[in-house]
Amino acid sequence: MESLQPEELVRRCQQTLPHDPRAFELLVNTYQARVYATAYRMMGNTDDADDIAQEVFIRVYHGIKKISEPAALTSWIYQITTNLCLDALAKRKRRSQRSVSTLHTDDSDTDGDLMPIDRQSPTPEEAALRRELYRCIAATLSNLSPIERAVIVLRDIENRSYQEIAEGLTMGLSAIKMRIHRARLAFGEIFVRTCPGAWRATETRDSSATPR
Amino acid sequence: MAEENDWDIAEIADSMLDDAAWSAWVSAHPEGVSEAVLARRVHVLLARLQEAQITLPPDFQTRLFQRLQADVTLLDVVDLGFAGFGRVLIELLNAFLSVLPAAEQQPAL
Numbered sequence: 001m002e003s004l005q006p007e008e009l010v011r012r013c014q015q016t017l018p019h020d021p022r023a024f025e026l027l028v029n030t031y032q033a034r035v036y037a038t039a040y041r042m043m044g045n046t047d048d049a050d051d052i053a054q055e056v057f058i059r060v061y062h063g064i065k066k067i068s069e070p071a072a073l074t075s076w077i078y079q080i081t082t083n084l085c086l087d088a089l090a091k092r093k094r095r096s097q098r099s100v101s102t103l104h105t106d107d108s109d110t111d112g113d114l115m116p117i118d119r120q121s122p123t124p125e126e127a128a129l130r131r132e133l134y135r136c137i138a139a140t141l142s143n144l145s146p147i148e149r150a151v152i153v154l155r156d157i158e159n160r161s162y163q164e165i166a167e168g169l170t171m172g173l174s175a176i177k178m179r180i181h182r183a184r185l186a187f188g189e190i191f192v193r194t195c196p197g198a199w200r201a202t203e204t205r206d207s208s209a210t211p212r
Numbered sequence: 213m214a215e216e217n218d219w220d221i222a223e224i225a226d227s228m229l230d231d232a233a234w235s236a237w238v239s240a241h242p243e244g245v246s247e248a249v250l251a252r253r254v255h256v257l258l259a260r261l262q263e264a265q266i267t268l269p270p271d272f273q274t275r276l277f278q279r280l281q282a283d284v285t286l287l288d289v290v291d292l293g294f295a296g297f298g299r300v301l302i303e304l305l306n307a308f309l310s311v312l313p314a315a316e317q318q319p320a321l
Contacts, residue, residue, distance in 0.1 A: 021277065028273060037266040050269055057276055058283070137257065155226075156258035162222075181222040184251040191254070202257055 002026060010070035017064065024064075028057055031074075035081050041153045042085040044138055052084045078160075079168045082150055089146035129201065136195035143190050148183035155180050220244075225251035 004012070004026060012023035035056050040049035059080050067076060141149055150169070154160045160168075166176040192199045221244055224237060238245055 021280075025273075025277075028276065032272060033266075033268050036268045036272065040266050041261070046269070050272070053272070054276055054279065058279060061280055062283075134261075137261065152254075152258065156255050157261045159259075159262060177222040181225070181247075181251055184222075184225060184254040185247060187258075188250045188254045191257075202253065 003030070006073035007070040010064060010067055010073050013064045014067075017061070024061060027060070027064075027073075031077055032057070035077060038078065038081050038153075038158060039085055041157050042082075042150060043088060044142055048088060052081065052088060055084055056081050075164065075167055078164070079170075082154070082168045086146045086150055089149060093146060129198075132195075133198045133201065136191060136198045139194065140187055140191045143194075144183060144186055147179060148186055151176065151179045152183040152187060156184075221248050221251055224248050225255050 009023065009027050009030065013027060016023050032053065036049055036053040039052040039056070040046065043049050043052065056077065060077060067073065069076075141153070144152065147169075151165060154165045154168070155162070162173055162176055162180075165180075166173045169176065171179070220237075220241070225248055229237065237248075241248075
């Protein structure tokens with residue numbers, strides 16, 4: 001599969017769409033896995049991730065002729081992805097507020113399969129503990145506000161830079177750092193309250209993680 | 213914790229400081245230590261999910277291009293529809309104007 005720089009991808013799409021979709025196919029091949037993964041991590045389930053990832057590329061298709069900074073293709077695509085996820089999470093939150101006035105304590109909005117594939121063939125007990133840990137993570141994420149969930153996913157799971165997150169969410173750098181810190185604290189508080197056993201289990205495992 | 217220190221803690225939670233840097237930070241921000249430790253634990257916990265393999269649905273691209281094709285086709289139909297409507301309108305105007313009595317020619321002076 002040919003690989004092109006973002007500027008070149010944009011240039012070719014602008015020249016060839018809508019009659020020749022090959023350049024756009026290349027663009028989709030380049031970004032589809034990352035867009036889908038981001039949507040999945042933010043939304044927590046495959047159906048929503050699929051809908052959002054499809055919508056992202058439809059918007060890119062219709063908007064690429066108007067893109068003014070071809071070099072910013074990647075951040076533009078991530079910006080669309082993040083904004084669509086935030087909108088969908090806000091709608092989900094409104095729906096759940098209408099139907100349930102209490103906090104979620106389950107992971108009904110998620111597939112619960114955000115967990116890494118275990119390559120070390122743990123014992124069934126270990127596997128069960130890990131499954132419980134990841135279920136707790138998914139449930140806690142689903143209880144954060146959309147913006148908290150977005151920043152924590154982008155920074156801690158996707159390992160995006162502060163600058164990239166700030167640009168994607170059109171916020172200042174220090175505002176983003178503050179949001180990330182507060183999102184981590186909110187996550188920690190919910191996790192401790194809803195999954196105290198799983199939190200204690202991480203204490204021994206992550207004891208070396210103390211910033212020192 | 214004061215707001216102006218939040219951004220410091222966010223970055224500190226991201227990175228493993230050496231002993232000297234950590235001690236310096238603690239003496240400057242003793243009130244922020246518990247938050248920094250909690251934020252760091254959350255960061256490390258969530259970072260585990262980086263290893264998760266998220267698989268794109270196998271028919272993702274096929275469905276995407278079917279949708280795009282349908283969009284383009286619909287736009288073409290609408291476009292043609294407008295063009296056809298315009299043509300019909302012009303023909304009607306022509307027909308209407310053709311049945312109007314021709315203006316009397318003014319005699320040339």
